[in-house]
Amino acid sequence: MPSHASVPHLGQLTPYHVFDPSGSQPVRTMRFHGSQRLNLMRPTRMPASSRRYTLGDPVQLIDWRAFARTEQLVIREHFDEASCRIRILVEDSPTMNWPDPRLLKAIGRQVCTKRELSWRLALHLCYQYLKAGDHVKLYRLQGSDLQQVTMRSPTELAIHFEQLQKTAFENFEKVPIEPRSLSAMQAERSDVFIWISDGLSGIPQWLLDKKGPLTSWIHALSSLEADVSWMRMDDSYFEEAPVHREYLGDVLLEKQHLQKGIAQWVESVQNQWLKSHRHYLQVHDMSSIQRYLFHLEQSWHTAKAALTGERIG
Structure with a gap:
């Protein structure tokens, strides 16, 4: 895996990123397809x-x-x-806890979890929308439980970000959150709706059916899913279905079973999404912030942006 040490990446994203990270050329103020x-x-x-x-x-x-x-x-x-009505939904499912600390210690890597990546993305977008004067609501979905993160201004959101960053975006006790009805949120009108998820729990049917001028999916993955070179040759990996099998790391790497499986799954869910909506953006924690900001200014339509093809990162 190439070194990204010199390139600011999404694992370092803050709400305040509005300029080219290199500092060489300012990027115009971005509205992320919000205010019209x-x-x-x-x-x-x-x-x-x-x-x-x-x-x-x-x-x-x-x-x-x-x-x-x-x-x-x-x-x-x-x-x-x-101003526009912006709704951002972060799917905070158990799979967003990956990679776990034990794996990172074993492979000697320091990367953020998909949960941290997702909340960095969500709070960055909310901050920029609020600064632009849009009406923003941020939701957190855990299973069937929906919560709304209360924020009334960019300053208040910046305080939330600092508090969450201290706990790697795992502890929401100090952030004001209110329970909400999932069905009411689903029926809520919006000009821009952004779903942030790793997609491992599947795409909810109500999202595929959702109507609106701009319904978008930011597909938040881990760089360890994009590049499996961290796997150890002598580790065992089990597949439960359709028949219980055991694979050694060297077999998976040599025959590229895991790489192909991930690529096929990504293409499948991506195609499923693009049958209903035009806007899809795939990122991971080592994606360049500069390229991420650039893509936000574009149409977001990356019909074949899978891990095996042209991707953000």
Whole structure:
């Protein structure tokens, strides 16, 4: 596995990342497909708001000084942005605890769990949406129990982040959380809905059926699922179904059983999601923050972004 020590990665993501981590070139403020640009049809002198006049445009928007200079009819419009209803759901299932400390100690690696990665992503997005003036709700789903993380401002969210970071995002006792009805949340209207999960519990049918202009899945995996070179040759791994089998690490690595199995599963759930929705983004803890921010500005549609193909990281 190549060294990522010099590249800021998602295991280090904070709510405040809005610029190119290299510092060489600032990235424009990102709205992550939230707040929507509106043409308010007000006159302005800003050149960036100019376009050619077309029949039917209000004459009061014509820049007559520009016409006197160029004999071209130019419209200058003022653009503003309207806030959106943002809903972010983090699936906090038992599989998000992986990799566990015993495995990390055995292989001599220090990477964050999928839970920590997911909450870093969720709090980063919430912070940016709140700063943009959007109406944001953040939910935590554990089995069938749904909770809403209370946050009223970017400052309050930053405090939550600092508290959670101290416990590797495992202890929510100091973060204000309120129980919510799962069915009510499912029926809630939203302009942007983001599901953050490793997908190992399957994709809920209600999510596949969910209607809306932008329903997205951030597929949060571990870098140890993307690269299995950490496996030890003499370890035994068991498969319970359809027939109980035992595999040694060297066999799995040599025949690439595990790599192929992971790739096939990722492609399967990805295709299942993309039959219902257009927006999918796969990341892991060693994915570059810079590339992650770049992809957020794009359409999010990565139809074949599987572990075996072009991926974030």
